[in-house]
């Protein structure tokens with residue numbers, strides 16, 4: 001029995017078994033309001049990496065602290081188990097995504113147990129099981145009832161190598177590379193399913209002010225992502241086409257508008273394309289909204305500036321985006337960079353109408369109008385004082401905007417967002433089937449609740465989407481008219497799974513509902529959420545969105561899911577993020593085998609504050625281990641009466 005020195009494996013195994021036998025980490029359903037401590041659930045990629053270990057060590061230390069303080073604690077764990085990597089791995093290894101995923105889960109669960117994390121494994125959830133994903137389908141149909149689902153033709157980012165649509169956030173850098181495989185991304189037009197997160201844009205933005213338990217950096221990233229801009233809409237008349245509305249944040253610059261521009265898919269552009277070869281060629285072949293330079297084609301139309309009465313040329317241009325504002329803009333090359341680049345290329349007049357605010361104390365005569373700035377080489381994009389603007393000259397930008405909004409008859413204040421609706425369609429197998437049937441007569445029809453789940457068929461290894469090849473699975477009948485019909489073959493973005501998983505833990509076995517509402521009302525929000533900064537925008541924003549919809553549609557008593565958020569820092573090696581591609585990964589398993597989980601965890605916690613990045617140092621690990629050995633010796637000596 002008695003061990004010479006500190007046998008970490010023996011100590012840790014003994015206690016882990018004792019905890020499991022006594023179910024010390026189980027949270028019974030009848031506790032009133034446990035402290036809900038949650039680490040972001042992992043994607044089961046194969047093995048735990050240091051990022052996981054740090055994430056869950058911090059979370060576990062906090063859960064343990066709250067438990068020692070006498071709180072009931074809810075500290076669950078689960079698996080974000082759908083996703084492309086499983087499908088790719090299955091193809092490479094000639095297995096199927098399900099087996100591969102469950103193998104990974106087995107391994108990682110074993111590693112988590114060896115780390116001694118105090119989870120309530122009775123609440124484990126796995127998103128790739130029909131018991132879980134049926135609720136994604138149910139939620140989709142509830143969102144649809146609430147008018148929050150839309151199907152539209154959309155330009156999508158397409159990775160030719162992964163053969164899948166990518167979210168904007170999955171396209172990286174100026175070169176627009178796929179986040180997974182670094183292949184240059186192309187665009188394609190496809191019918192896509194969207195969740196209308198924009199319907200909640202204002203609340204998602206305004207409520208950030210109250211998220212006092214969140215890091216400011218994350219709050220600011222979400223604000224920027226939503227990107228609310230206040231501006232105005234104003235009409236320019238185009239002969240034969242009536243009043244055409246444009247959105248602008250800079251109505252103060254309207255005297256400097258020297259051309260008008262339409263998006264390639266603006267209705268007028270499409271009309272023109274039908275008659276005019278050059279416009280047709282541009283709209284259908286040349287336009288590249290993601291290109292480095294703005295491109296466009298001149299039309300034979302002119303637009304009338306509502307303030308100056310001037311006629312200005314109308315262009316169709318690809319830097320005008322159809323889903324921003326009205327898809328049409330008044331272009332002011334002197335004060336906007338994109339307009340400037342376009343005007344320079346096309347030889348359009350660049351007319352300055354805003355001058356920098358003169359310094360108050362430079363001794364010059366304050367009454368003289370400032371000189372117009374030099375704008376041939378570059379736009380002057382800041383607010384300032386109006387020049388060359390008739391009766392408005394001399395006003396500051398802000399005052400001029402207010403005055404012009406009142407004076408110009410068609411002008412109205414308008415708000416515009418950066419946030420786009422959330423395209424959830426993925427042309428992939430390993431995800432939640434979108435519960436829709438396509439009928440020749442009825443169009444897309446929602447699968448009725450009683451027919452859920454729509455389960456995935458067996459995996460077949462093909463190029464493209466295996467669901468397209470699953471002929472038998474695809475063939476069904478229309479829920480409305482009974483005629484032969486086809487199943488939707490798109491699956492959902494896996495961010496749908498993670499947008500509500502924190503609610504599933506309150507009643508992981510519920511067969512009638514996605515989560516027990518009363519218990520969720522008592523147990524939510526999550527008191528402390530811990531995870532990586534890479535989820536600052538999407539996961540956290542989508543979870544907030546789902547929570548708000550569930551509050552409005554299903555009676556959830558909370559409008560925010562996460563009260564306190566900790567974004568843990570990165571574990572680095574020699575100043576670089578540990579990553580497989582850099583080949584600088586330290587395996588947690590080796591550390592645990594050699595020094596024990598307690599050493600790994602203690603080193604993690606004392607190396608740096610949880611929010612800070614830190615460098616993995618083997619020497620630090622060894623000295624932490626020496627400390628634990630000394631501690632162990634002191635305690636055993638004391639127990640033996642030797643001290």
Ligand code: ANZ
Nearest residue numbers: 247248249250253320321324325327328329332335336
């Ligand atoms: C005139 C103007 C003058 C503008 C000026 C800006 C500066 P940012 O750039 O983020 O402030 N805009 C409007 N609709 C657009 C569309 N569909 N596609 C692309 N751009 C569009 O965004 C607001 C500005 O974007 C708007 O204000 C408009 O150009 C342009 F000195 O109007 B502005």
Ligand code: ZN
Nearest residue numbers: 439442478481
């Ligand atoms: Zn039908």
